[in-house]
Amino acid sequence: MNFFSPEAYAKRTVASVQEYSLLSGRAVANIFSGKRYAADIWTQMDSIGVGSLPIVILTGFFTGCVLALQAAVSLKEFGAVGMTGRLVALSMVKELGPVLTGLMVSGRNASGMASEIGSMKVSEQIDAMRALGTDPIRKLVTPRLVATVVMLFFLTIISDACGTAGGALVSVVLLRLNGSTFFHTAYMSLQHGDIVGGLVKPIFSGFIIATIGCFYGMTTKGGTQGVGRATTQAVVVSSVLIILCDFLVTQLMIGIFGR
Amino acid sequence: MNSVTTLKRKPVDLEHATPIVEFRDVSIRFDDNQVLKNITFRVMRGETRIILGPAGVGKSVLMKLANGLMMPDSGDILVFAKSLSAMTEAEMYEMRAHVGMVFQESALFDSLDVEDNVAYRLNEEHVDPTETHDRVVEVLQFVELEKAIDKFPSELSGGMRRRVSIARAIINKPDLILYDSPTGGLDPITSTTIVELVVKQRDVTHTTSLLITHRLQDAFTLATHRYDPATGHMAKIPDNGIDDSTKFLVLHEGKVVFDGTTDELVHSEDPWLREYIS
Numbered sequence: 001m002n003f004f005s006p007e008a009y010a011k012r013t014v015a016s017v018q019e020y021s022l023l024s025g026r027a028v029a030n031i032f033s034g035k036r037y038a039a040d041i042w043t044q045m046d047s048i049g050v051g052s053l054p055i056v057i058l059t060g061f062f063t064g065c066v067l068a069l070q071a072a073v074s075l076k077e078f079g080a081v082g083m084t085g086r087l088v089a090l091s092m093v094k095e096l097g098p099v100l101t102g103l104m105v106s107g108r109n110a111s112g113m114a115s116e117i118g119s120m121k122v123s124e125q126i127d128a129m130r131a132l133g134t135d136p137i138r139k140l141v142t143p144r145l146v147a148t149v150v151m152l153f154f155l156t157i158i159s160d161a162c163g164t165a166g167g168a169l170v171s172v173v174l175l176r177l178n179g180s181t182f183f184h185t186a187y188m189s190l191q192h193g194d195i196v197g198g199l200v201k202p203i204f205s206g207f208i209i210a211t212i213g214c215f216y217g218m219t220t221k222g223g224t225q226g227v228g229r230a231t232t233q234a235v236v237v238s239s240v241l242i243i244l245c246d247f248l249v250t251q252l253m254i255g256i257f258g259r
Numbered sequence: 260m261n262s263v264t265t266l267k268r269k270p271v272d273l274e275h276a277t278p279i280v281e282f283r284d285v286s287i288r289f290d291d292n293q294v295l296k297n298i299t300f301r302v303m304r305g306e307t308r309i310i311l312g313p314a315g316v317g318k319s320v321l322m323k324l325a326n327g328l329m330m331p332d333s334g335d336i337l338v339f340a341k342s343l344s345a346m347t348e349a350e351m352y353e354m355r356a357h358v359g360m361v362f363q364e365s366a367l368f369d370s371l372d373v374e375d376n377v378a379y380r381l382n383e384e385h386v387d388p389t390e391t392h393d394r395v396v397e398v399l400q401f402v403e404l405e406k407a408i409d410k411f412p413s414e415l416s417g418g419m420r421r422r423v424s425i426a427r428a429i430i431n432k433p434d435l436i437l438y439d440s441p442t443g444g445l446d447p448i449t450s451t452t453i454v455e456l457v458v459k460q461r462d463v464t465h466t467t468s469l470l471i472t473h474r475l476q477d478a479f480t481l482a483t484h485r486y487d488p489a490t491g492h493m494a495k496i497p498d499n500g501i502d503d504s505t506k507f508l509v510l511h512e513g514k515v516v517f518d519g520t521t522d523e524l525v526h527s528e529d530p531w532l533r534e535y536i537s
Contacts, residue, residue, distance in 0.1 A: 131328065132355070135352065
């Protein structure tokens with residue numbers, strides 16, 4: 001029977017972090033030098049961005065709806081139902097839009113990247129690519145990184161807009177609030193720092209999704225079972241890191257903009 | 260193959276006496292498992308080196324080491340007289356442009372059709388699409404698979420996949436071909452077809468090659484047959500002749516137990532070797 005060795009575990013963890021850092025560093029460096037795979041970037045943008053559109057729209061819309069319903073109940077106690085628009089807009093733009101979009105895209109694409117690249121790894125296609133003179137990081141990782149960061153940025157904007165629209169719909173149809181007041185309070189509550197904070201987060205989340213997904217794909221071992229394991233780990237780790245990163249970026253934004 | 264149009268890539272220019280592949284005291288281990296121990300051998304220009312040994316002895320690892328897909332723990336590997344350990348990543352990719360590799364399970368890109376798989380290297384080098392297509396047709400004719408040009412790997416049999424893999428490896432006329440168990444997992448008839456292709460490639464282009472096989476029958480077929488251009492098939496060398504360019508390397512428990520010609524292998528006095536080849 002093999003006993004758990006803390007030393008071996010620590011060594012494995014440090015080695016993994018080192019490997020992840022090297023892969024991420026090389027993926028970023030490839031953007032600025034050498035051969036670029038523009039066609040692959042467009043393909044990935046279509047797959048990651050356009051492909052994720054339905055889930056991002058639905059998630060954003062219904063989150064806005066729920067926010068409006070919940071906010072109205074609480075604000076009613078203070079006679080401030082008119083502030084529903086402000087609460088929905090601030091929540092969506094600053095927090096829920098970026099985080100939920102990141103988590104949804106992570107669930108869909110980090111898993112997709114890990115399983116696709118992982119399958120290539122276990123069937124020796126990655127080795128074949130290297131043997132044929134192609135750098136797999138340049139060909140597979142960098143296009144996914146660029147596509148995820150760019151598309152997550154725009155998906156977050158769409159999610160924010162859909163969430164606000166969902167909140168407005170619920171406010172007008174179910175809560176019988178004035179639509180104009182909703183949008184006015186929503187618009188007036190948002191400040192420069194809120195928008196910047198909400199749009200910086202998807203850049204970090206996009207980086208996490210692509211690099212974690214590709215890292216677990218590129219380090220897949222153990223056949224089809226290994227592919228399954230890599231896929232699960234990619235989603236779990238990227239989701240946790242997105243929330244952790246959200247906390248750190250929020251702290252940073254509060255430090256910079258004071259809100 | 261002789262009518263293949265020019266490539267951007269220039270062939271490796273080495274003196275005839277310089278080995279194409281040289282392993283110097285190479286060792287590698289995975290965790291607690293010492294896979295290869297102090298491996299030393301040379302492969303000269305035009306030579307076909309058959310690597311034999313029981314399953315799990317490290318033959319595929321040796322092949323990946325020769326192409327820089329893995330790096331040894333100790334020792335040095337020279338390919339085209341350049342040490343792999345001294346190469347930068349860019350130099351490594353430049354070196355691999357001169358090497359064709361056939362993988363154990365073919366390793367075809369399953370999202371690309373046969374034409375794009377075979378043309379992969381040329382597409383990466385941005386060769387003119389018309390020239391690329393002509394060259395793909397040419398090599399597919401060489402492996403007798405031109406009808407499968409628009410099929411996907413999932414639509415091909417194991418033997419066909421192996422032939423596509425060979426076509427992909429030879430499309431840019433490499434200076435070194437690495438065959439990792441090209442007949443592994445195939446039925447005897449299909450194996451013979453693949454061996455025939457290897458013989459044809461050896462005798463038509465005289466490309467230096469390393470070939471792993473588990474099947475002794477395939478190894479000896481390679482050593483005792485040659486390609487007959489008149490019939491388009493391989494034929495036994497008359498008078499029990501042996502192909503001079505075909506040599507053997509036998510591995511056992513991670514070590515080289517034999518390095519020599521077919522004749523020396525057959526007449527070896529080593530008890531393990533005699534039992535292995537019997």
